[in-house]
Amino acid sequence: MTTLARQQVNDFAFKIATVNGTGSSSANDLIRKTIFRMGVPASGKNIFPSNIQGLPTWYEIRVNGAGHTARTPEFDLMIAMNPATYARDIAEVRPGGWLMHDSTWPRPDALMRDDVNMLGVPLARLCNENFAGARERILMKNIAYAGALAALLGIDMAVIEELLSQTFSKKKALLDSNFLALRLGYDRARESFDCPLPMRLEKMDATRDSILIDGNTAAALGCIYAGATVAAWYPITPSTSLLDAFQAFVLKLRRDPETGRARVAIIQAEDELAAAGMVIGANWVGARAFTATSGPGISLMSEFIGLAYYAEVPAVFFDIQRTGPSTGMPTRTQQGDLLLCAYASHGDTKHILLFPADPGECFHFAVLAFDIAERFQTPVFVLSDLDIGMNDWMVPRLQWDDAYRPDRGKVLRAEELEHITQFHRYVDVDGDGVAARTLPGVHPKGAFFTRGSGHNRNGDYTEDAAEYSDVMHRLTKKLETAALSLPAPEVSTTPGAIAGIVSLGGCHRAIVEAVALLGERGIPVDYMRLRGFPFVPEVGAFLREHRRIFVVEQNRDGQLASLLSIETGFCRDKLEHVGTFGGLPLSAGDVVEHIVAALRGAAEPEHEARLPQAAGDTPVTE
Amino acid sequence: MTYITKPKVRHPSLPKNRLGLTTRDYEGAMSTLCAGCGHDSITAAIIQAAFDLSIDPHRVAKMSGIGCSSKTPTYFMGQAHGFNSVHGRMPAIATGANAGNRELICIGVSGDGDSLSIGLGQLCHAIRRNVDMLYVIENNGVYGLTKGQFSASADVGTKSKRGVENVSPPIDPVFLALTLGATFVARSFSGDKAQLVPILKAGIQHRGFALVDVISPCVAFNDHEGSTKSYMYTREHALPLLEADFVPAPVATDFVPIQREITTSYEPGSVNTVTLHDGSTVRFRKIPENYDPTDRDSVYSYLREREHSGEVVTGLLYVDPASADMHATMQTVERPLSEIPFEELCPGAKALEEIQRGFV
Numbered sequence: 001m002t003t004l005a006r007q008q009v010n011d012f013a014f015k016i017a018t019v020n021g022t023g024s025s026s027a028n029d030l031i032r033k034t035i036f037r038m039g040v041p042a043s044g045k046n047i048f049p050s051n052i053q054g055l056p057t058w059y060e061i062r063v064n065g066a067g068h069t070a071r072t073p074e075f076d077l078m079i080a081m082n083p084a085t086y087a088r089d090i091a092e093v094r095p096g097g098w099l100m101h102d103s104t105w106p107r108p109d110a111l112m113r114d115d116v117n118m119l120g121v122p123l124a125r126l127c128n129e130n131f132a133g134a135r136e137r138i139l140m141k142n143i144a145y146a147g148a149l150a151a152l153l154g155i156d157m158a159v160i161e162e163l164l165s166q167t168f169s170k171k172k173a174l175l176d177s178n179f180l181a182l183r184l185g186y187d188r189a190r191e192s193f194d195c196p197l198p199m200r201l202e203k204m205d206a207t208r209d210s211i212l213i214d215g216n217t218a219a220a221l222g223c224i225y226a227g228a229t230v231a232a233w234y235p236i237t238p239s240t241s242l243l244d245a246f247q248a249f250v251l252k253l254r255r256d257p258e259t260g261r262a263r264v265a266i267i268q269a270e271d272e273l274a275a276a277g278m279v280i281g282a283n284w285v286g287a288r289a290f291t292a293t294s295g296p297g298i299s300l301m302s303e304f305i306g307l308a309y310y311a312e313v314p315a316v317f318f319d320i321q322r323t324g325p326s327t328g329m330p331t332r333t334q335q336g337d338l339l340l341c342a343y344a345s346h347g348d349t350k351h352i353l354l355f356p357a358d359p360g361e362c363f364h365f366a367v368l369a370f371d372i373a374e375r376f377q378t379p380v381f382v383l384s385d386l387d388i389g390m391n392d393w394m395v396p397r398l399q400w401d402d403a404y405r406p407d408r409g410k411v412l413r414a415e416e417l418e419h420i421t422q423f424h425r426y427v428d429v430d431g432d433g434v435a436a437r438t439l440p441g442v443h444p445k446g447a448f449f450t451r452g453s454g455h456n457r458n459g460d461y462t463e464d465a466a467e468y469s470d471v472m473h474r475l476t477k478k479l480e481t482a483a484l485s486l487p488a489p490e491v492s493t494t495p496g497a498i499a500g501i502v503s504l505g506g507c508h509r510a511i512v513e514a515v516a517l518l519g520e521r522g523i524p525v526d527y528m529r530l531r532g533f534p535f536v537p538e539v540g541a542f543l544r545e546h547r548r549i550f551v552v553e554q555n556r557d558g559q560l561a562s563l564l565s566i567e568t569g570f571c572r573d574k575l576e577h578v579g580t581f582g583g584l585p586l587s588a589g590d591v592v593e594h595i596v597a598a599l600r601g602a603a604e605p606e607h608e609a610r611l612p613q614a615a616g617d618t619p620v621t622e
Numbered sequence: 623m624t625y626i627t628k629p630k631v632r633h634p635s636l637p638k639n640r641l642g643l644t645t646r647d648y649e650g651a652m653s654t655l656c657a658g659c660g661h662d663s664i665t666a667a668i669i670q671a672a673f674d675l676s677i678d679p680h681r682v683a684k685m686s687g688i689g690c691s692s693k694t695p696t697y698f699m700g701q702a703h704g705f706n707s708v709h710g711r712m713p714a715i716a717t718g719a720n721a722g723n724r725e726l727i728c729i730g731v732s733g734d735g736d737s738l739s740i741g742l743g744q745l746c747h748a749i750r751r752n753v754d755m756l757y758v759i760e761n762n763g764v765y766g767l768t769k770g771q772f773s774a775s776a777d778v779g780t781k782s783k784r785g786v787e788n789v790s791p792p793i794d795p796v797f798l799a800l801t802l803g804a805t806f807v808a809r810s811f812s813g814d815k816a817q818l819v820p821i822l823k824a825g826i827q828h829r830g831f832a833l834v835d836v837i838s839p840c841v842a843f844n845d846h847e848g849s850t851k852s853y854m855y856t857r858e859h860a861l862p863l864l865e866a867d868f869v870p871a872p873v874a875t876d877f878v879p880i881q882r883e884i885t886t887s888y889e890p891g892s893v894n895t896v897t898l899h900d901g902s903t904v905r906f907r908k909i910p911e912n913y914d915p916t917d918r919d920s921v922y923s924y925l926r927e928r929e930h931s932g933e934v935v936t937g938l939l940y941v942d943p944a945s946a947d948m949h950a951t952m953q954t955v956e957r958p959l960s961e962i963p964f965e966e967l968c969p970g971a972k973a974l975e976e977i978q979r980g981f982v
């Protein structure tokens with residue numbers, strides 16, 4: 001066996017292969033949280049099947065003291081707890097890495113690698129000897145491998161035990177079982193191997209101001225803080241946990257203290273069509289209402305999205321994207337709904353999109369989405385994805401300013417209506433494309449007819465070409481105004497940059513790491529992260545200012561590149577598509593590899609000299 | 623088209639209701655439906671009902687989907703907020719509006735195409751949730767705006783104007799509603815205003831989903847021989863055995879007593895009185911022996927039996943006086959959610975700190 005015994009302190013990745021429905025997720029959470037509590041930046045990616053019980057599932061943990069927490073496919077250690085995926089799992093270990101397996105059962109000789117160190121721990125046997133019930137034996141095997149991992153990686157047992165004590169503070173028997181299982185794995189690993197491995201943890205102080213949170217929980221919290229009072233939804237992976245979290249927060253935070261009644265209505269709709277309609281109806285009467293869905297849901301909601309756009313009713317949609325087309329792979333991530341959401345529904349429509357990069361932005365953009373929707377009286381989409389939505393990310397502690405008050409936009413109150421001669425719904429008084437609206441039940445003078453059929457600036461039905469066009473032109477102007485109110489693109493520049501990267505959403509962390517790696521190789525690049533759509537003029541300028549533009553996104557066809565081209569007039573052929581779309585979160589390596597290869601393949605003469613010299617251990621020219 | 627403004631010439635002696643409004647104040651734009659359309663009679667009945675109940679028009683949310691029927695909210699209560707949504711999706715908009723502001727008086731008008739084909743799912747779920755609204759189906763068995771295709775309520779054997787015979791069995795909204803647990807089910811005929819107005823009034827007052835199926839002949843495409851939704855057919859087959867009479871609550875705090883007496887012309891007979899949630903009552907006259915409008919099973923059996931005899935039973939057919947609407951089921955606060963001050967909704971920075979202790 002070979003051991004590349006380079007010391008890897010707080011910089012490694014490991015992967016746990018299990019079977020879904022066996023209780024492994026709590027063990028995996030325990031490990032990730034313990035690392036976080038040791039002050040070491042870490043992220044966890046749950047790679048799970050669209051199934052309840054019995055299929056393979058993986059959990060990837062990346063530990064990185066420098067704070068790079070994007071996914072990495074380079075695994076130093078594999079915990080192979082699922083015989084069904086053993087062959088695949090062993091293949092994924094880096095040369096010189098380790099594989100821990102349950103040595104209770106014989107391992108097929110065929111599944112061997114000379115360049116991988118095997119660590120056999122008889123987990124099942126240990127649990128069978130120490131626990132009586134069948135279910136407990138299965139569950140405790142997970143805690144046992146967590147114990148073994150603690151020994152192998154130098155996880156602080158005091159921290160992990162404290163966490164267990166907190167988790168099972170009211171269940172003494174369970175706590176005892178967990179402690180025992182943890183020790184069984186830990187002690188056996190210490191007896192059998194030279195612990196810890198060359199890759200190990202050391203306490204740091206890099207997580208003090210951070211939290212571990214998934215995007216859907218953060219977005220739900222944002223809805224609570226934004227003052228949303230109506231939620232209508234239809235269950236769909238990976239958005240369901242957003243409503244689950246919202247419901248949980250409501251139980252604690254939205255009860256009338258005297259009556260115990262809810263200050264919110266949560267309606268599980270019969271389908272996504274109805275969910276969208278309910279959100280529109282509730283917003284129409286002045287409640288802040290939202291829905292959460294995924295691509296297939298947006299398809300169904302499109303009819304209503306067009307209505308909300310044309311009738312100018314605020315509505316907030318969280319689209320937690322998954323792979324498409326059609327049902328696709330429901331439990332895998334993608335950024336495949338960009339074009340769908342930008343122009344959802346028939347006719348000339350265009351919608352406001354927000355692109356959070358992590359759960360922290362899910363929280364803040366959720367609040368912003370309601371403000372923007374009401375200010376511009378139109379649908380707003382928060383385009384998250386499965387990776388952001390369902391995986392736990394380390395993000396700075398969420399901040400809240402108690403001085404915040406919702407932006408309700410131009411809503412005429414009873415006093416204002418009292419003093420006007422006549423209210424006309426769609427008259428642009430301020431020249432910003434936004435007309436004032438009224439809410440039902442407020443004042444007799446405020447009445448108007450909301451309709452998805454042709455209407456003029458007064459709100460009356462029309463089939464007149466000029467009157468129809470008048471309203472449609474104002475809607476264009478309104479969206480142009482809205483673009484300026486959206487979060488501006490974030491641009492980072494590097495002196496002497498030879499290319500620019502444009503991206504959005506969940507790609508961000510991989511790109512930040514990729515930009516650093518490219519810099520180490522002497523390939524300076526600029527980076528613009530888009531945070532909203534429609535685009536501001538600055539976006540087109542960035543494209544024109546760079547000789548080469550790489551558009552990083554997670555879909556096959558380069559939807560962002562197309563959108564950039566459509567909206568800025570920039571030549572589509574000059575936007576180079578980078579990114580994976582197979583359903584796994586993007587890694588820095590995916591970006592670096594592509595850009596290096598692209599630059600090598602068609603390097604401009606003035607860059608050619610620079611590339612190979614600075615390329616480090618990887619040649620980038622022939 | 624709704625841009626045809628209706629001239630508002632008010633006769634000085636027109637009776638006024640509690641709010642000092644006349645029936646003219648409950649009118650809307652000029653109807654653009656075909657002359658003689660049953661829907662216009664229903665519009666007139668809604669106007670009368672709202673006038674009688676002294677409803678403040680601006681507190682009304684009038685809802686519709688797509689189709690001839692869905693145009694009708696334009697023709698009543700010009701001072702009410704209206705929402706003409708997309709085809710078959712009015713129930714969802716109404717559900718959301720009711721969720722957001724439970725104090726609005728929600729009146730939905732739909733058609734048999736809108737409600738029983740494209741919108742069947744949404745109708746079912748609005749019934750199931752018991753959304754507090756009056757839901758009128760203007761039922762004529764055809765798609766009028768697209769010129770006479772059969773709708774899902776067309777009877778087998780019905781002939782279209784072009785002579786095509788319908789072969790698919792109908793969906794009857796009354797049986798549907800009874801099966802789904804609707805808490806207020808009525809059927810009437812657009813030509814029978816004396817019966818329709820009290821039913822609409824009771825429906826508005828009912829706390830929960832009040833479904834009123836109104837046979838409303840289409841003069842353009844379904845008022846010919848061979849149609850079972852024509853004026854002649856309905857007049858010949860209607861069985862107004864269950865005449866209902868609406869009497870407002872005597873002591874209800876939120877009720878504005880009407881000034882015009884409800885006149886009835888029914889022959890005296892046995893009377894069964896049902897008290898609604900707010901204390902108002904519905905009196906049934908000439909009821910058949912053992913008919914109990916609060917006993918869903920017996921109502922269902924009776925209607926089936928009459929249906930087999932080729933009769934269309936009209937009147938308030940079923941009512942659950944103890945109906946718990948969507949808000950009651952969801953246990954939401956009494957105040958409209960749209961009116962709760964932000965300060966009571968936002969937990970604040972300190973709570974956020976607290977919450978985040980669970981995320982480390």
